[in-house]
Amino acid sequence: MKRLNIDCATCDNTSCFIKKHLHLEKMQDFALQKNSFACKKGQQFMIEGAPIQGLYFLYKGKVKILKTGIYGKEQIVRLAVEGDTVGFRGFGTRNRYLIGAAALEDSLLCNFSNDVMEQILKTIPEFTYDMMLFYAEELNKSENKVKKIAQMNVRERVIDTLLHLFKKFGHTNNLINVSLSRKEIADFAGTTDEQVTRIFSSLKKEALINTVGKKISLIQINKLQGELIEHRQF
Template sequence: MKEEQAICYSCANENCFIKKHLHLEQMKQYVQKKHSFVCKKTQQFIIEGAPIQGLYFICKGKVKTVKTGINGREQIVRLTKNGDTIGFRGFGTSKRYLIGAYALEDTVLCNFSNETMMEILQNVPEFTYALMLFYADELNKSENNIRKIAHMNVRERVIDLLLYIHRKFGQMNGLIDIELSRKEIADFAGTTEEQVIRVLSSLKKESLIKTVGKRIGILAIPKLQSEIMEHKYF
């Protein structure tokens, strides 16, 4: 991975934890200690079970986080973009990462070491409080995802995923602004690649979505939402 200069004070990611707290005088000393680098598309920068090397913040790009499931299959647990935080699962309670992470496109990452993060948490209460709320929100999302797998059928899980990535990444030129393979969709929806292909084919025939290569565009958001309305998850 190649070193990259990413300056926090000129960062455009207003939702980044670091950026949000730059107005605090204490933060000046900590942002000088970070390391930034470029992670190429498909490159893994967090290995599940490896010693924790602090937290990562996405300056620019997209990342998928995965966890090993039954029979060694990787399950996608989160998709992230500019300003998002990665590597927080296990931080502070475990000495090893509980997830793995791959770049979905060339991505600029900012890393704050374990030591720097602990100093921030101990000395910047406003940051610590915000991170606590973030953890609570992530726990709620995780519990909802567990219920989805239990109560939604395959078609509903795929629709739920399409609506999620549409909300998360938006659409450009009629296509959702993230490229996911059919296998990656299956890994996130908790199903098989073959079932995903069948569901997407059915949704295309019903004129609810369109596809261009790996990219997918949603044509009828209200109709897709109505299909999973009873679950109240979209």
């Protein structure tokens, strides 16, 4: 991975935890201690079970967060976009990552080491409080996802995933701004790529979606949302 020099002061990611607290004098000093690097598409920069190397903040690009399940099956537990925090699961409680992470496209990341993050959390109460709220919200999202997998059928889970991608990554003329393989969609929805292919075929025949290569267009969003009304999604 190629090392870079990214200045927090010129960063446009207002949702980034570091950027949101950069107005604090102490945070400006800590920001100078970060490491930044480029990560190629498909490259894994966090490995499940490897020693924790602090927290990552996504400056540019898209990332998938992975967890290995039974028989080595990969599960995508989260997707990250510019401004998101990566690597917080297990940080501060364990010595090794509970998850892995890889770039979905060429990406730029900033990393704050364990020591620097510990200093920030101990010396900037406003940052620590916001981080606590962030963890609470992420826990709520994780619990909701478990509920979805338990209560939704496969078609509903695939539709829910498409709506999540639409909202998370944005769209251009209803074409979702991310390219994911059928396997990656299946790994996020908690199903198989064969089932995703089958459901995509049905949704196309019903004129609810269309595909252009790996990209997906949601043609009738209201009808897709309507299928999940009982689960109060999107």
